[in-house]
Amino acid sequence: MPELKIVKNATCTFCGCVCDDIELHAEGERVVETKRACSLGESWFKHHTAERLYPDALIDGKPATVDDAVEVAAEYLYRAHMPLVYGLSNTTCEAQREAVFLAELIGGVIDSHTSL
Amino acid sequence: MGGKVTCTLGEVKNRADFIIYWGGNPAECHPRHFTKYTLTQKGKFVPTGRKGRTMVLVDIRETPSAKAADVFLQVRPGKDFEMVAALRALVKGQPVDPALVAETGLTVEQLQDFVNQMKSCKFGVLFFGMGLSMTRGKHMNSASVLALAAELNAFTKFVAMPMRGHGNVTGADVILRYTTGYPFGINLCRGYPRFNPGEFSTVDLLVRGDNDASLILGADPGATMPQPAIEHLARTPTIVLDPKVTHTSKISRVHITTAATGVSAPGTVYRMDEVPLPLRPALKSPYPTDEEVMRRIREAVMKKPAWLPAANGRLAARA
Numbered sequence: 001m002p003e004l005k006i007v008k009n010a011t012c013t014f015c016g017c018v019c020d021d022i023e024l025h026a027e028g029e030r031v032v033e034t035k036r037a038c039s040l041g042e043s044w045f046k047h048h049t050a051e052r053l054y055p056d057a058l059i060d061g062k063p064a065t066v067d068d069a070v071e072v073a074a075e076y077l078y079r080a081h082m083p084l085v086y087g088l089s090n091t092t093c094e095a096q097r098e099a100v101f102l103a104e105l106i107g108g109v110i111d112s113h114t115s116l
Numbered sequence: 117m118g119g120k121v122t123c124t125l126g127e128v129k130n131r132a133d134f135i136i137y138w139g140g141n142p143a144e145c146h147p148r149h150f151t152k153y154t155l156t157q158k159g160k161f162v163p164t165g166r167k168g169r170t171m172v173l174v175d176i177r178e179t180p181s182a183k184a185a186d187v188f189l190q191v192r193p194g195k196d197f198e199m200v201a202a203l204r205a206l207v208k209g210q211p212v213d214p215a216l217v218a219e220t221g222l223t224v225e226q227l228q229d230f231v232n233q234m235k236s237c238k239f240g241v242l243f244f245g246m247g248l249s250m251t252r253g254k255h256m257n258s259a260s261v262l263a264l265a266a267e268l269n270a271f272t273k274f275v276a277m278p279m280r281g282h283g284n285v286t287g288a289d290v291i292l293r294y295t296t297g298y299p300f301g302i303n304l305c306r307g308y309p310r311f312n313p314g315e316f317s318t319v320d321l322l323v324r325g326d327n328d329a330s331l332i333l334g335a336d337p338g339a340t341m342p343q344p345a346i347e348h349l350a351r352t353p354t355i356v357l358d359p360k361v362t363h364t365s366k367i368s369r370v371h372i373t374t375a376a377t378g379v380s381a382p383g384t385v386y387r388m389d390e391v392p393l394p395l396r397p398a399l400k401s402p403y404p405t406d407e408e409v410m411r412r413i414r415e416a417v418m419k420k421p422a423w424l425p426a427a428n429g430r431l432a433a434r435a
Contacts, residue, residue, distance in 0.1 A: 087335025092383025
């Protein structure tokens with residue numbers, strides 16, 4: 001039986017409410033209880049486990065290492081005349097800042113879900 | 117705050133005695149909005165909680181949120197802009213043509229009552245959802261309700277706030293605003309930011325086939341975008357960072373699995389009222405975070421000579 005880990009005042013990132021009063025109970029690789037979360041938040045936390053369900057990376061659909069994938073990604077973006085960096089919703093502000101820096105380096109367009 | 121007349125959800129909780137939801141269904145899409153921030157909480161200046169507040173819902177159909185409302189105004193689909201225009205005229209005491217108001221599916225009396233309530237409240241707040249901002253009129257609708265809230269400040273305190281969907285889409289607005297000066301749809305290909313929605317917004321870019329590579333982070337356009345946009349993503353090199361192998365991953369040249377934000381990746385996320393909150397992940401992921409992978413891609417690009425020769429020394433100094 002894995003040890004029960006309790007995280008108080010956890011933050012839910014499913015919707016724009018970003019409720020930060022959730023109590024999470026985690027056992028090993030999954031969240032088993034989400035106190036005060038709504039039904040959407042509960043399924044969000046329980047749906048994302050820490051299991052290794054997918055390969056680290058895929059290049060042309062074939063499993064690859066992150067090191068190789070990073071190099072190939074950098075090469076594609078570097079070679080492009082007009083690359084696009086898009087999304088930015090379901091990620092952290094720290095990653096968004098890196099995305100802006102990258103977009104500036106490669107001389108690309110940066111855009112989020114707001115434009116939809 | 118990007119020029120909006122707005123406030124935080126804490127102020128709404130402590131002050132708002134008149135709450136409008138327009139084109140949104142919080143009962144199903146933001147289930148704790150009523151109970152945590154707006155309607156049922158007791159606030160410092162609203163000590164009686166729900167009894168001390170009035171709620172109006174404006175929508176094209178009677179959603180489950182209508183049960184929570186004191187007044188439900190059913191606007192005809194695509195007539196939101198006309199309704200806001202009539203309300204703004206009535207706020208200023210201008211005459212409105214009953215025949216034009218009738219096109220919105222409502223009567224002048226209903227709108228006049230609505231305006232009287234807005235003007236006589238102590239602190240009003242207008243939350244608007246995608247039913248307003250993503251339907252006919254789009255950003256013009258958002259601009260008109262923001263103007264309505266601003267104009268009501270001649271009579272009382274009134275604010276407006278968009279009901280944001282996906283977790284940190286508000287953060288994307290904030291980060292892009294303070295780094296480039298613009299909130300979305302920004303082109304940096306001349307070495308300085310240019311903003312032009314319609315030209316540099318993703319759907320338009322992809323449908324026209326203007327870009328020749330894409331990096332997708334925290335989104336799954338392969339499941340949501342129009343077919344011509346998806347085809348262009350498949351035709352050009354696409355790179356995806358996602359906790360799962362998504363629809364977009366399947367049409368991409370490169371997919372990198374990352375830790376799930378907030379569940380197993382730490383960081384900061386903005387709430388819809390632009391209050392930044394720290395994440396407290398409960399799990400430890402076997403995958404790297406988005407932040408780490410983005411940094412590594414950026415560092416790999418920086419090893420190559422800069423495309424803008426003058427930037428070589430400057431960019432190296434920044435890293």
